Amino acid sequence: MRLRTAATVAAALICLVPAGGPAHAGADFAYRIHVTFGEYLPYSIDDCMAESACDYAEVYGSLSAQRVAPGGATSGQVRNIGRFVNPGDTWCGSPGIEWSAGVGGDCLKRVNGKAPSYAFADVLMCRSSTYKTCESARNKHMNTVELAVVPGDAVYVGVHIRDYDELSPDDDICKVALTTPALTDAELSDLDESGELHDMDSGDGGCLIRYSIKKTGIFL
Numbered sequence: 001m002r003l004r005t006a007a008t009v010a011a012a013l014i015c016l017v018p019a020g021g022p023a024h025a026g027a028d029f030a031y032r033i034h035v036t037f038g039e040y041l042p043y044s045i046d047d048c049m050a051e052s053a054c055d056y057a058e059v060y061g062s063l064s065a066q067r068v069a070p071g072g073a074t075s076g077q078v079r080n081i082g083r084f085v086n087p088g089d090t091w092c093g094s095p096g097i098e099w100s101a102g103v104g105g106d107c108l109k110r111v112n113g114k115a116p117s118y119a120f121a122d123v124l125m126c127r128s129s130t131y132k133t134c135e136s137a138r139n140k141h142m143n144t145v146e147l148a149v150v151p152g153d154a155v156y157v158g159v160h161i162r163d164y165d166e167l168s169p170d171d172d173i174c175k176v177a178l179t180t181p182a183l184t185d186a187e188l189s190d191l192d193e194s195g196e197l198h199d200m201d202s203g204d205g206g207c208l209i210r211y212s213i214k215k216t217g218i219f220l
């Protein structure tokens with residue numbers, strides 16, 4: 001199975017490598033790629049409640065990092081903040097709790113649209129394969145996803161953060177995603193990129209997400 005995969009990748013690369021470029025050596029290993037979700041900068045929050053200023057939102061969210069194979073199949077991991085299923089059950093005594101609280105992992109997090117930024121390392125998250133459930137305990141410093149990527153694959157990075165509203169449907173206040181082009185062996189071998197994903201203000205709020213994609217080693 002492994003050999004077949006390598007052969008498929010080598011065949012795909014024939015199409016990807018420019019004429020005269022180096023042929024892939026056909027090494028049968030995958031690159032160890034770390035996708036790190038760095039910071040969340042909410043802005044232009046418009047979420048008025050009787051007891052608070054309009055620039056706070058009560059959020060839950062899901063982060064996804066995936067390997068995308070040449071045929072489009074994905075494999076990777078999701079990180080969840082709070083919960084998408086019945087988030088209104090998790091006000092936790094007030095409209096959300098502090099982003100960096102050490103307890104109340106499934107609670108809504110209260111974010112200020114005028115704060116400088118929120119670090120994904122500081123918020124309790126769980127690991128999962130879906131936005132719907134947790135498949136691990138919730139911990140801080142869960143903001144890096146490790147992927148096994150071979151030449152010809154692409155990498156997907158996505159963030160979806162919603163604002164809970166008691167009296168109206170919840171608002172998407174941050175929905176961004178990126179899929180890289182198919183990555184060559186040369187690109188993967190020294191991959192080290194940082195970037196920003198930007199969701200323009202929809203009327204309820206916007207965001208900027210800082211992320212990085214970095215090769216940290218190989219899987220033999």
Ligand SMILES: [Ca+2]
Pocket residue numbers: 046047163164165171204
């Ligand atoms: Ca709202």
Ligand SMILES: [Ca+2]
Pocket residue numbers: 047057058163164165166
């Ligand atoms: Ca709200």
